[in-house]
Amino acid sequence: AARGLELAAPGLRVSVNGSPAxxxxxxxxxxxTLQVPxxxxxxxxxxxxxxxxxxxxxxxxxxxxxxxxxxxxFRAQHKNRQLRIASIATEAGEVIxxxxxxxxxxxxxFARRHARLGLNIVGFLTADLxxxxxxxxxxxxxEAAGLPVALVPLKLNCLNRLGDQTYAARLQDSNPHDxxxxxxxxxxxxxxxxxxxxxxxxxxxxxxxxxxxxxxFPDAWVSSFATFDEIWCPSxxxxxxxxxxxxxxVLTMPHAIAxxxxxxxxxxxxxxxxxxxxxxxxxxxxxxxxxxxxKNPGAVVEAFRLATAAxxxxxxxxxxxxxxxxxxxxxxxxxxxxxxxxxLPGITLLTETLSRTDLYxxxxxxxxxxxxxxxxxxxLAVAECMYLGKPVVVTDWSATAEYVTSDNGCPVxxxxxxxxxxxxxxxxxxxxxxxxxxxAAEHLCTLFADRALGARLGAxxxxxxxxxxxPAAVGARYRHRLEAIAVFPPS
Numbered sequence: 001a002a003r004g005l006e007l008a009a010p011g012l013r014v015s016v017n018g019s020p021a022x023x024x025x026x027x028x029x030x031x032x033t034l035q036v037p038x039x040x041x042x043x044x045x046x047x048x049x050x051x052x053x054x055x056x057x058x059x060x061x062x063x064x065x066x067x068x069x070x071x072x073x074f075r076a077q078h079k080n081r082q083l084r085i086a087s088i089a090t091e092a093g094e095v096i097x098x099x100x101x102x103x104x105x106x107x108x109x110f111a112r113r114h115a116r117l118g119l120n121i122v123g124f125l126t127a128d129l130x131x132x133x134x135x136x137x138x139x140x141x142x143e144a145a146g147l148p149v150a151l152v153p154l155k156l157n158c159l160n161r162l163g164d165q166t167y168a169a170r171l172q173d174s175n176p177h178d179x180x181x182x183x184x185x186x187x188x189x190x191x192x193x194x195x196x197x198x199x200x201x202x203x204x205x206x207x208x209x210x211x212x213x214x215x216x217f218p219d220a221w222v223s224s225f226a227t228f229d230e231i232w233c234p235s236x237x238x239x240x241x242x243x244x245x246x247x248x249x250v251l252t253m254p255h256a257i258a259x260x261x262x263x264x265x266x267x268x269x270x271x272x273x274x275x276x277x278x279x280x281x282x283x284x285x286x287x288x289x290x291x292x293x294x295k296n297p298g299a300v301v302e303a304f305r306l307a308t309a310a311x312x313x314x315x316x317x318x319x320x321x322x323x324x325x326x327x328x329x330x331x332x333x334x335x336x337x338x339x340x341x342x343x344l345p346g347i348t349l350l351t352e353t354l355s356r357t358d359l360y361x362x363x364x365x366x367x368x369x370x371x372x373x374x375x376x377x378x379x380l381a382v383a384e385c386m387y388l389g390k391p392v393v394v395t396d397w398s399a400t401a402e403y404v405t406s407d408n409g410c411p412v413x414x415x416x417x418x419x420x421x422x423x424x425x426x427x428x429x430x431x432x433x434x435x436x437x438x439x440a441a442e443h444l445c446t447l448f449a450d451r452a453l454g455a456r457l458g459a460x461x462x463x464x465x466x467x468x469x470x471p472a473a474v475g476a477r478y479r480h481r482l483e484a485i486a487v488f489p490p491s
């Protein structure tokens with residue numbers, strides 16, 4: 001009688017999303033097909049359980065623990081092996097799993113045909129800061145690639161003004177797509193579930209968008225990787241730093257740079273912004289919340305001082321516009337900047353918060369952009385001015401060195417130095433650049449004297465940005481990656 005227990009094939013019980021759906025009864029061994037009704041749109045979880053094997057499993061246990069010859073033959077549990085699932089397919093015959101391919105049964109062809117591509121873009125979508133513009137850049141790129149997007153406002157605390165209305169009318173709390181991309185500073189990632197609830201990440205493929213600025217990603221932030229499945233960064237420089245500490249995939253997904261170029265003439269823009277109508281204007285833009293020590297505006301002032309001393313015509317015919325964000329809370333840094341400007345004519349300090357439209361107008365109204373940063377994770381203002389066809393004088397290191405060359409701009413020599421103390425998240429012992437103000441001053445003098453050179457460099461700069469960082473080019477990278485994620489085997 002016991003031997004007869006092994007002759008019949010076991011049955012199969014199938015549940016869909018935890019609810020019983022179909023049963024294959026125990027029978028003599030034969031080919032079989034089982035139809036399982038499933039919901040049309042909900043995510044599916046199939047659970048398979050053998051039936052009719054409880055007795056033989058008990059006998060197998062007895063054979064293992066007693067050693068009696070009578071039960072020993074049951075140790076192999078032959079009955080459990082008599083039901084083989086060859087494939088799982090749709091009613092139309094599309095194979096989803098082919099178990100004859102033992103190491104890769106999931107059908108990637110099926111996954112590609114039925115992929116529901118889309119992004120939930122989570123970020124400070126109305127904030128007047130680089131992290132907010134990062135999220136808005138992603139919206140432009142995703143839509144250029146034809147990807148559906150849901151725009152979810154990040155509920156973490158933001159120090160900057162929430163004044164950008166570009167996508168304000170489209171914000172929503174729900175995140176219907178399969179992939180979240182969260183634009184967040186790494187240490188704040190731990191607060192994501194607290195502020196949004198675990199439902200934001202549950203059942204999604206979660207990507208963190210990090211823009212770190214130094215070659216060494218802080219050890220204290222490694223725990224942020226636990227929140228995500230993958231990390232995107234805006235530059236190879238930033239990605240290399242994150243990848244060195246990350247257990248997750250880290251990909252470069254640059255910012256998409258595109259906006260309506262101001263239609264007004266430069267004199268009209270200057271009149272509206274209160275700038276000198278005739279002078280050759282150098283512009284530098286920086287946010288003191290991003291740390292004056294890293295943005296390094298004092299080096300820009302020093303470069304302008306050296307240029308005016310070396311070229312009397314430049315001293316008489318040029319000016320330096322410093323657009324400073326977030327003076328409040330950074331009064332000491334701003335006072336130091338004011339002190340460095342003292343006694344140097346031709347400098348204009350702008351401290352009011354500008355809309356993106358007015359910021360683009362300011363960038364368009366000036367003749368040359370200069371940034372002597374010690375490090376950048378991407379360099380949005382640099383790329384924006386290049387998009388506007390402006391020559392740029394920029395530190396030749398970190399992310400900006402990936403797209404500013406001597407063919408489309410004026411890279412500034414920048415030996416690397418070791419930080420001798422902490423500056424916010426930038427730790428003592430880390431490395432960043434020390435751009436040479438004298439070399440920058442040479443570029444300023446050259447561009448002031450040779451306007452044709454500036455025009456050629458500006459045209460090349462514009463072409464670089466339009467080619468490499470257009471929404472279409474960046475969006476194509478998103479689509480390619482989402483198509484790859486879509487064929488990941490179900491977990």
